Amino acid sequence: MKAEVYWHTGQIDKENRQQRNNHNSFVIWFTGLSGSGKSTLANAVEKELFDTDHNVVTLDGDNIRHGLCSDLGFSENDRHENIRRIGEVAKLFVESGSIVLAAFVSPYEEDREQIRNLLNDGEFYEVFCDCDLKVCESRDPKGIYKRARKGEIANFTGISAPYESPSNPDIRINSAEQTIEEEVDMVMQLLNTRNLISV
Amino acid sequence: MKAEVYWHTGQIDKENRQQRNNHNSFVIWFTGLSGSGKSTLANAVEKELFDTDHNVVTLDGDNIRHGLCSDLGFSENDRHENIRRIGEVAKLFVESGSIVLAAFVSPYEEDREQIRNLLNDGEFYEVFCDCDLKVCESRDPKGIYKRARKGEIANFTGISAPYESPSNPDIRINSAEQTIEEEVDMVMQLLNTRNLISV
Numbered sequence: 001m002k003a004e005v006y007w008h009t010g011q012i013d014k015e016n017r018q019q020r021n022n023h024n025s026f027v028i029w030f031t032g033l034s035g036s037g038k039s040t041l042a043n044a045v046e047k048e049l050f051d052t053d054h055n056v057v058t059l060d061g062d063n064i065r066h067g068l069c070s071d072l073g074f075s076e077n078d079r080h081e082n083i084r085r086i087g088e089v090a091k092l093f094v095e096s097g098s099i100v101l102a103a104f105v106s107p108y109e110e111d112r113e114q115i116r117n118l119l120n121d122g123e124f125y126e127v128f129c130d131c132d133l134k135v136c137e138s139r140d141p142k143g144i145y146k147r148a149r150k151g152e153i154a155n156f157t158g159i160s161a162p163y164e165s166p167s168n169p170d171i172r173i174n175s176a177e178q179t180i181e182e183e184v185d186m187v188m189q190l191l192n193t194r195n196l197i198s199v
Numbered sequence: 200m201k202a203e204v205y206w207h208t209g210q211i212d213k214e215n216r217q218q219r220n221n222h223n224s225f226v227i228w229f230t231g232l233s234g235s236g237k238s239t240l241a242n243a244v245e246k247e248l249f250d251t252d253h254n255v256v257t258l259d260g261d262n263i264r265h266g267l268c269s270d271l272g273f274s275e276n277d278r279h280e281n282i283r284r285i286g287e288v289a290k291l292f293v294e295s296g297s298i299v300l301a302a303f304v305s306p307y308e309e310d311r312e313q314i315r316n317l318l319n320d321g322e323f324y325e326v327f328c329d330c331d332l333k334v335c336e337s338r339d340p341k342g343i344y345k346r347a348r349k350g351e352i353a354n355f356t357g358i359s360a361p362y363e364s365p366s367n368p369d370i371r372i373n374s375a376e377q378t379i380e381e382e383v384d385m386v387m388q389l390l391n392t393r394n395l396i397s398v
Contacts, residue, residue: 011242012249043210050211057295068287088267089288096256
């Protein structure tokens with residue numbers, strides 16, 4: 001018992017971490033169709049933030065779908081559970097003092113709201129990668145739209161499953177009309193305007 | 200496509216993060232019965248590492264069972280899934296450059312081995328909090344042993360569910376015989392001996 005009392009006051013909390021890191025910790029959530037440029041933008045923002053000495057991590061399909069959520073498919077229920085888990089992991093990273101860049105199709109507004117509610121005020125920012133389906137489909141780097149059109153992939157967002165656009169995103173990006181540098185600038189401007197970082 | 204090629208080489212990886220943090224990233228896994236002092240030790244090590252300028256995070260029942268794994272119970276299957284998810288989250292933190300202190304009963308050797316295998320060589324260290332059941336039960340800060348003895352909690356490790364001791368832990372701790380300061384010293388010595396930190 002002595003030890004518990006002793007260490008109780010010594011525990012490191014989120015504020016200690018933010019203070020040492022010299023920046024807030026929060027989530028930037030990139031949502032949009034497959035091929036809309038979410039991961040490309042998240043990676044570019046990650047580099048910008050890392051190079052200016054921020055603690056930053058990117059969560060996306062590459063490091064989540066093959067690991068934490070490898071047991072889940074793409075049914076509506078599994079999509080909800082996928083996003084729920086990502087939200088919980090994002091929260092752990094925010095508690096640890098990191099800026100989290102989360103790039104996921106996340107087609108349901110309800111799921112995105114759930115994550116906003118899971119976090120404190122000022123810890124969730126939504127970036128809508130608003131790119132026309134035709135453009136996304138013409139990019140199709142992994143050939144998945146082609147397969148979805150053939151019916152080889154079920155529940156494919158934009159083709160055979162719905163995408164609910166954010167009603168009030170913090171930023172709206174269109175990768176068909178903007179350069180990546182312009183997109184990064186918009187995100188950095190948001191963070192500066194809200195006093196979340198000190199660049 | 201231009202953007203993708205452009206950012207491909209710019210992506211921040213684990214080595215970049217370790218280099219900037221000036222320490223390795225890895226998992227210290229604390230296993231042992233409820234009441235054996237896992238979280239107390241993990242919190243004390245966290246403070247020591249944080250105060251010496253390391254990126255460190257603690258994962259334990261408090262921040263996992265109510266969040267990421269709130270859908271899971273304590274059946275054998277759910278315990279496996281619980282530990283699997285924790286392993287995947289720990290890996291994400293290691294990729295992000297953090298030292299992870301994971302404090303979980305984790306009664307099955309197979310599960311702990313699975314996490315070791317999920318990580319690279321030199322990224323997993325096992326601390327066995329080897330405290331006699333009688334001592335753990337006499338501490339019983341949350342009264343859960345009492346409830347388990349009454350049969351109010353099913354599948355309780357040490358009472359009605361098995362605990363498989365680590366066959367070859369990196370450190371063996373006994374919180375009934377050592378002070379918390381001695382325990383922390385043992386962990387720090389391990390990290391220094393293996394050249395994982397630069398304190």
